[in-house]
Amino acid sequence: MTYMTTGFATPLAGYLLVAALLFAIGLAGALTRRNAILVLVGIELMLNAANLNLIAFWRYGPHPEALTGMMFAIFSIAVAAAEAAVGLGLVIAIYRHANTTDLDKMNRMKG
Amino acid sequence: MNPVFYILAAFTLAGALAAILLKNLVHCVLALTVAFAGLALLFLELDAQFAGFAQILVYIGAVAILIVFAILLTEGSELPKEGVFSNTWFVGLVIAAGVFAVLGWAVLQGVRAVPQQTAVPVVTVHDIGNALVGRYVLPLEIVALLLTAATIGAVIVAMHEKEGPR
């Protein structure tokens, strides 16, 4: 318990915990909602949580002048955007084919 | 700890929770936007101004809109009959809780070992620009390529299929 209080005191730990909570929320959403689009929403939340982690580590870690964390986060944003685009395009295509976005109903890959 | 941090954290998390709990999909997206905004503010709090503004521009400006478009195109605003949550939602919740537990444990266990510096870094756009075309030029180019590919891909995937000769 002692380390919890001391650990919690640091700002880094706080940001990290927030990020972890955000990640868990995003995962919960991705794992429990029926709609495919909301799975993507959850994924975006997870990515954002990762970005927060990166920025927090950049800010409170050694050598913030190297801009490593910042760069990583920026690239992550770019990639996330691209991925969102492609993913939503897929959802639309699937919707055209199956006429639904209910993930529970999409089990054609069933073994 | 900074009280601003707590407020902003609460704001973000509320938005995130709303995003996954609301029934109406459009409401979800709007909550998501709130979450994005909260995150941007957190970035600003962390003295990563460029990242914060990039977050607003890209996520709120593009991704959220994109999701709205997708919702509208797939008629997701109607409520499904069986409910919005999967039949086995509890399992998912448990798994997510498990993930949080592990992450939290890692955080609380490891953070002590990391020395933390509290000096505010001064980062100018000039520095970021220099880094982009200097040290990180390769990732820049690759990301450009990636974005191109993604664009083309998204277009092709979402295009109406032509009834071609079979």
Place this chain on the structure above:
Amino acid sequence: MQDLISFAPSSISSAIAQGLWLIPALPIAASGVMALLKQPMRKLAAALAIGSLSCSLLLSLVAFGHVLAGWARGAVVRETVNFAWLHFGSNAVDLGWVLDPLAAIMLVMVSFVGLLIFIYSVGYMAHDENFTRFFCFMSLFAGAMLGVVISNSMLLLFMCWELVGLTSYLLIGFWYQKPSAAAAAKKAFITTRFGDVFFLLGIVWLFSQTGTLLLYNHGVGSLEGLALANLLTQHAALGLTAAGAIGLLIFAGAAGKSGQLPLHVWLPDAMEGPTPVSALIHAATMVAAGVYLIARVYPLMQIGAQPGGTTASLTVVAWVGAATAVFAALIAVAQNDIKRILAYSTISQLGYMMAGLGLGGVAVGMFHLITHAFFKALLFLGAGSVIHGCHEEQDIRKMGGLKADMPLTFITYAIGMLALCGFPLVFSGFWSKDGILEAAQHSTAIKGPFYLLVFGALLTAFYMTRQVCYVFFGYWRGHHPAHESPKVMTLPLAILAFFAIALGVIGTPAWPWFHAFLEGRAATFSWHGFAEPGLLGLMVASSLVVFLGLGLGWRLYGDKSPKPDAPDALEKAVPWLWTALRNRLYVDEFYGVTVIAFYAWWARVVDWFDRRVWGGIVALVAWLFGLWAQLNRLLDVNWVDGGFDKTCEELSTGGGLLASVQSGRVQNYLRILAVAVVALAAILLWSSRP
């Protein structure tokens, strides 16, 4: 009494003795060739048979001449050729042949009579389609009989004995399509076989006691010296010595083959065979084989006899012979088939021969055997001629008056008939039968047979007269007229008739050449031979008996020819006796009720046992196997198969279960990923705890 000239043995047998085996071998070889011939090749078959037997006759005459020369020099000739056939352990089974006066005489008789009958058969069997088969069997028989005559080893003798029995079966059943012929053949074989069992026992006993199968073997044979003396010391049951018991066993075999009293039933039925067969086998040779056997093993039968006394076995032989003589003669009186009368007559005369052996010794019995062979063969061939001439009719009541139609047959038949009756002085039968009667009269130990034999002589004359009257006198009662037979059939008759008269010369008391030859003595001609006490009286008495029989027969049957359905003259006189005699004194019926009935019952018992007990066991074993098979099947289906199937099912289910992981739902995959990552992270964190 002439002294025996000292025996001068020659240890090296002459070339003639060495080649003696050819005599039986030639006819057997001819028979083998004929077995491969096709039925239409008649001329070749006849040529082979007659040719081979002629060669055997020549060789027999040469051997006879050799023995005669030896006898004339004054030696007792007995040459043996022995060899070991099989070796087992330290023992050996010996075979061999012997050439002595007894064998020499039999060889000549068998081959000569056989040859005449072969020639006769060429004419008799000319219309039969199985001509070749007939001569094949006859040739085989001739070879086997000659083998019996020369064999020196009990085993070889037994082998040839059985072969003779086999050919007799084949020839009696020659016309096998007739059920009566097939049954008669079976009866003959089984009855003689019954006697042969005892014969075999005797051989085995003899072998075990003496250690050798050979009869004469330079002093160590079973009929010589020490071995024979040893047999006298061993005691068997009922107060008999081993010699006596073995003698009786061997006599049992001879009784079967020679138709003595209990085992005579096959001989009349054997007339189903063709007449030449009856003549050769059942008159002259095969039935004489029994007598010859007793003569061969006579030292065994005789040993232990006190001077003036006799042994137990010889007593039995004499009594059985005498009883047979009378018994068969009685039955012959009431028979109507021409061949059956002759068959019973043969049985009766065989009884005489056996009685002669038992009472008077080898020479007495053998002399009657030789003379009987000729006149009985003559009678049978004559009967065959009659049957042939009467178009296959055999009932004497349907014949008659043939002395005019078949003169040659009549004359020869009459000669044979008178020889059989023992018409005094002229015919050989008189001298041979008188020899037996004399021996019977002089026998101090055995008294009864003499009277029986005299009564038998009376009956013989009576029934032969009856037969001749029915057949040749009176008038013809058949349907088609009779005709004389061709030359090829009448010529042998004439030759045999000649010998029926001529052979008497060598056996008269004045010149007992036959007896001297057999016993190795010198023979002198002297009228003093007739001066033996009681001999002339006996001759007169037997002549009177013969005339009485002839007269009685003529009186009753004479020139009268009653209708075939009319009762016989004797039947009118004593109907009850006639019926009993007509039915052969019910011997066959007696056997049917006792032996055969018992055997049938026993066969049923054994069959039941076989079917129920052994069959039951077999069925039980089969059922157990079935059970075992079922068990195996159950095991296989349920455990092995089932196990296998179950395993496959489980695998399938397991696979299905595993496959259900692939739900096709993306969220599930994501969940699993998350769980895996959590687990991995937990492990890493746990392992890196400070």
